Amino acid sequence: MNKIVLIAMMVFLGFSAQAQTKKNKNLKYTTEVNGNCEQCKKRIEKAAYGVPGVKTASWDVSSHQLSVILNEEKCSPADLNKAIAKAGHDTKEVKATTEDYENLHSCCKYVRE
């Protein structure tokens, strides 16, 4: 009897463990990214597409919202934030280094918060 309960528990735990590790292949993720213009849009989207696992990326010039769909099996939102910051754009999560910011084209030097 005990054995059966044990097995049942293991099966159950196994399932839930699997459920926890099951990663979303089409995770919708939105974050705020600072930027100014169409040129920024191209740079930000290019950086996002440069992260393996990002399926679609779109940055809105007026709302500063970056909307992506990514495959969590291949990357995480943190990877995305890092890549955007590396391109010189501050995100809500990760700030760009001063050096990367200074590399931006003059019209793209947004006001940093």
Place this chain on the structure above:
Amino acid sequence: MQKNIMLFAMILLSFSAFSQEDLQEVKITKKQKGIKKSFTVTANTSVITSKELLKAACCNLAESFETNPSIDVNFSDALTGTKQIKMLGLTSPYLMITEENIPSVRGASQAYGLSFTPGTWIESVQITKGAGSVINGYESISGQINTELLKPLNDIPFFLNAYGSTDSRFELNTHFNKKLSDKWATSLFVHGNARVAKNDMNKDGFLDNPLGKQINVLNRYQYYNPESGLVSFINFRYMNDKKQTGEVNFDKDRDRGTTNYWGSEINTERFDVSTKIGYVFKDMPYQSIGFQNAFNSHKQDSYYGLNQYDIKQNSFYSNLIFNSIINNTMHKFSTGLNFTYDQYQEFVNLADVSRIDNSVGAFFEYTYDNTDNFSLILGGRVDNHNRLGVFVTPRLHMRYNPWKNGVIRFSAGRGKRSANIFAENQQLFASSRTFSILDSNGKVYGLNPEIAWNYGVSFSQKFRLFNRNADAGFDLYRTDFQNQAIVDVMQSPQQVLFYDLKGSSFANSLQVEFNYELIHNLNLRTAYKYHDIQTDYLRGTFQRPLQAKHRFLGNLEYETTMNNDKQWRFDFTYNWSGKQQLPYTASNPVEDQFPDFSPAYAVMNAQVTRVFSPVFEVYVGGENIGNYRQEKAILGANDPFGPNFDASIAYAPIFGQMYYAGLRFKIK
């Protein structure tokens, strides 16, 4: 988000890789322009919006290209009353003409099909020069024209348009729209037109334009559910068109089948049912699946003097398409299957030339977009056709923006089709010509399928000139025929010969365009076109008959700024057409001859629209204000059953100047 889903749903429904980019364009352009040319679309596509369609008398699709540089519109001739169109100098059979991406004008409907779509039904028209996409088929050679009709979910509850003109043509369009629920909507479009009085301005005893009446009804349903990602369209359509032309004294009940008077009747009845269903995958707005089916029955009963021509075509078309991405949306693809079945019952002077065509094909189209300055569409398809065999159709389009506001495009592709020689050339029945097919080994009327390659480059640049917007550009295209069903009217005025191309046949086409905002709200559009279309006939190499080598288009539009919802709109179009090669008639008696080339001429159109309120507007206009007329419209007009009779050689307008007025009434 809702908006995004909506956009993707719309992409799905249009089932074309190009339409995705049309939508981008719609988002970018704030101010509505008549013709939109995007700098980010891969193919050389321009979009005619409904605004542009309001610029001309524009009663039907055939007449909606008057102000468009990409398409050459001929005047409507005495015989058919229909304006024929050409792209890159090639006639409409070499274009793929679709309605909401379902092939519409093909086979039996080739000669008149464009006049069977009323102008007020049209939401927009996309014109793609060059090879085009492989998704809808293998037949297009020089371009694609896709018409989007008004969508029930966006339509206004009621629309009325009435039109009348001095050539005694009257039209009435009524649209009704109802939202059945938050997901279902339906539209009912009813169109009627008639030409009631006989016109003979050149006093040759023949009508200058056919008498006619048409009734055309479309009922469509649209379903859209943003939560589930399901979208659907269902259309039902019925059309009945009757035309009569010929001698003024011809009485169809008394004189048909006799030599009392020469006359012609063309009666067409058509029934269409089409459905589309699309699904956008949950959480994957870039992935979708679509399935469209269309059935139509097209029946034309006609006679031209003593020549009788009857054709009935029953068609079924089916297309299954899957759109998705490879890794990310920089790499997209569309793949799927097509099935086409065409049953032709065709009788030429009671000779039975009926046939059944069917084909099944698979396509794959890959789109790369670096989201910046380069994109590419590479497509291919394999088809198995009972007459054309198994064949591959490759097509390529590329776009590159070398600098700001500049775009270079390149395209190449192959097209293959069976020529419906009688349906496409039925105006030749209105002559004493005998029809002879010189080949007998091919599978379509004894002829082999037409095969052509088309290549093109284009460049366009936007700039500021004297602080106003301007753009300029050029297109250069070449079509090379490997085989062509030659329609030879260069041999003898008493004959038309059909045979497979022996030698070479090509079409070179250059277009140079310049557009400029002269002063605020006054826009100038100009285009020069050079078409060199040479074909080897039995008697030698000639330019394609009835095609001008040089053409010029100028269009001026002016609109006042909206004031209390009131507005004036003015439009003027100048169309110059150089000399045209004419069919060979030198062996006829002198009075029944044409020179080798027609004279050059110009046609001017103008229109004024007064918008009184968002509800009501009135327009008046004139076509061919300069009153240019083809001097001699019909050869052998005094002996229509004699050997020299020919009513098929129309190189210029026959009716002369025409004035019209109309009104539009909308309930929003």
